[in-house]
Amino acid sequence: MLRFWAMMGGAALLVAPIAAAASETPMAAPAQKQRLIVLSDIEADPDDTQSFTRLLLYASEIDLEGLIATTSVHMKTAIHPDSIRRILHAYGKVQPNLALHETGYPGADRLLALVRDGQPGYGMAMVGAGKDTAGSRLIIAALERTDPRPLWVTAWGGVNTLAQALYTIREMRSPAEAKRLITKLRVYTISDQDDSGAWIRRTFPDVFFIVSPGGYGAGTWTGINTLIDGADNTTISNTWLREHIQQGHGPLGAVYPDVAYGMEGDTPSWLSLIPNGLSVPDHPDWGGWGGRYEYYTPPIATVDPSGFSNVPIEPETRPIWTNAIDSYMPWQQREYGRAQTPSDRQIKDFRAGIWRWRDDFQNDFAARMMWTTEPFAHANHPPAVKLSTPERITVKSGQRFVLSAIDSTDPDGDSLSFQWFHYAEVGHWRTVIPNGIAANIHTVDFTAPKVTEPREAHFIVRVSDKGSPPLTRYARVIVTITP
Ligand SMILES: [Ca+2]
Ligand SMILES: [Ca+2]
Incomplete structure (x- = not known):
C-alpha cells in the first residue's frame, strides 16, 4: 500500500483497498511468443x-x-x-x-x-x-x-x-x-x-x-x-x-x-x-x-x-x-471536469499507423529501462486488459451493443484510464462508428450501422495506468454486423 501511495505521488485520491493486493512477484512471460x-x-x-x-x-x-x-x-x-x-x-x-x-x-x-x-x-x-x-x-x-x-x-x-x-x-x-x-x-x-x-x-x-x-x-x-x-x-x-x-x-x-x-x-x-x-x-x-x-x-x-x-x-x-493510410485524431488532455476526447485535428498519413502509438511504446521502453536497475516496487508494469465481452461478436444493423473492459487490472494496483474507439481503417466498414456515450470509460455502447451485407468492424480499447511512466495495453473486439 505504501508503494502504491508513493507511485501515485502521494496524491490525495480515494483508493480502493484492492491496491494492497498488488503483486511484487515477476509478471509471467506470455505463453505464446x-x-x-x-x-x-x-x-x-x-x-x-x-x-x-x-x-x-x-x-x-x-x-x-x-x-x-x-x-x-x-x-x-x-x-x-x-x-x-x-x-x-x-x-x-x-x-x-x-x-x-x-x-x-x-x-x-x-x-x-x-x-x-x-x-x-x-x-x-x-x-x-x-x-x-x-x-x-x-x-x-x-x-x-x-x-x-x-x-x-x-x-x-x-x-x-x-x-x-x-x-x-x-x-x-x-x-x-x-x-x-x-x-x-x-x-x-x-x-x-x-x-x-x-x-x-x-x-x-x-x-x-x-x-x-x-x-x-x-x-x-x-x-x-x-x-x-x-x-x-x-x-x-x-x-x-x-x-x-x-x-x-x-x-x-x-x-x-x-x-x-x-x-x-x-x-x-x-x-x-x-x-x-x-x-x-x-x-x-x-x-x-x-x-x-x-x-x-x-x-x-x-x-x-x-x-x-x-x-x-x-x-x-x-x-x-x-x-496504408491511417486517420488519427490525437486525444486532447483536458483538465477540470471534462472528458478526454479526440481533438479536431486529423492526421491522415501513411506514417500515422506508427505515430499514433508512439508515446505508448516510448513510455513502455522507458519503464523497461527502469526494470534494469530498480526493484519491482520502484518501477511500473503494464496493465492487464480483460474483456468482459467476447473477442468476436455478431450484431444486427441498428442493434445497440456494449463493449466492456471493466475487469482489467494492474500488477502495481494503479488506477486505469480507458479509451474505446472504432479502428475505421481496419475491416470492411470504413465509416467511423461513434460511441453512444463518453469513450473514456471501461464500458461503452455503440449502435451498429445499417448494412446490406455482413461487414466486419474492429474496436480497440486502450487501457493506460497512471504509473510513472504511464503504460498502455490494448484489446481488440471484432464485430460482425449483419443486415
Ligand atoms: Ca540499420
Ligand atoms: Ca502499472
Whole structure:
C-alpha cells in the first residue's frame, strides 16, 4: 500500500483497498511468443545499436533465434558482429534485475550463442553457389526446426543473407520441401537497403513480405522518428532519451548511442511482435505498434522513386504488405471536469499507423529501462486488459451493443484510464462508428450501422495506468454486423 501511495505521488485520491493486493512477484512471460531473427548492418548508423538495446528489453516476450551482422548499401564491405556482442554483454549485467520484473529473460550466454556473420559483401553479388555463411545456415536451420510457429526475419540493413538462405533452399531441397519452409517465413525489411529484397520478392512470389519499397521518403518506418507538426514530440527528443534511457539507468542504458540521423529507424520492423493486445503479427492490416500495412502491388509512382535510396528502384512484380493510410485524431488532455476526447485535428498519413502509438511504446521502453536497475516496487508494469465481452461478436444493423473492459487490472494496483474507439481503417466498414456515450470509460455502447451485407468492424480499447511512466495495453473486439 505504501508503494502504491508513493507511485501515485502521494496524491490525495480515494483508493480502493484492492491496491494492497498488488503483486511484487515477476509478471509471467506470455505463453505464446513470436520467433525472430534479426539481420543488422550495425555500425552503418548508430541506430541499429539503439534498436538492439530496446529489443533486448523484450527478450522475455519474443523468442530471439538469431542475431546476424550484415552489410547494406550504407556499409558495403564490412560486418560488425562484435558490436552486437558488446550490447549483449551490457544486457548480461542487467538480466538478473530484469528477471525481477518478468519471467523469461534469457541469459546473455544464450543470446551470445545466436550471433552470426552474414554475407561479408554487398547485395546479390554475394549470393550464389558456395556463398553460404554462418548467418544463412542459421536461417535454414531455424526454418527446418520442428516448430509450428512462423519465423520472422527482420532486416535492419541489407537482406542478402536471407537471399542466400533462400537460394540454397531452392537449390538443395525438393520443391515441396522448399515450399513448406518458405511458407513459414515472415519478412519485414526497412526499405530496400540492398538489391536482394527485390530479388526475393521477384523470385519467391509466395514469401510473406512487409516493405515500403523505393525512396526513404515513402518509408512507413519513418513514422517512428518524424516530427509531427503541431503535436507533442517530447518522447523522441534528445532530452527525453537522455533522461529516460541513456543516463542514470545502468549499463544497458549507457550503451544507447546518441541519434545521428534518426532515432531507431529499424525498430518498426519488429515492434508489432510485442504481445500488447493490439498487434496480430499475421495481420499487418490490423495495425500495431510497428504500423499498419495493406496487401497490394504499389505503383512505382507512389514509392518516392526519385527520393533517397541508393538502391535501384524497380517496379514491384507482385503484391506485398506495404504502406496504408491511417486517420488519427490525437486525444486532447483536458483538465477540470471534462472528458478526454479526440481533438479536431486529423492526421491522415501513411506514417500515422506508427505515430499514433508512439508515446505508448516510448513510455513502455522507458519503464523497461527502469526494470534494469530498480526493484519491482520502484518501477511500473503494464496493465492487464480483460474483456468482459467476447473477442468476436455478431450484431444486427441498428442493434445497440456494449463493449466492456471493466475487469482489467494492474500488477502495481494503479488506477486505469480507458479509451474505446472504432479502428475505421481496419475491416470492411470504413465509416467511423461513434460511441453512444463518453469513450473514456471501461464500458461503452455503440449502435451498429445499417448494412446490406455482413461487414466486419474492429474496436480497440486502450487501457493506460497512471504509473510513472504511464503504460498502455490494448484489446481488440471484432464485430460482425449483419443486415
Ligand atoms: Ca540499420
Ligand atoms: Ca502499472
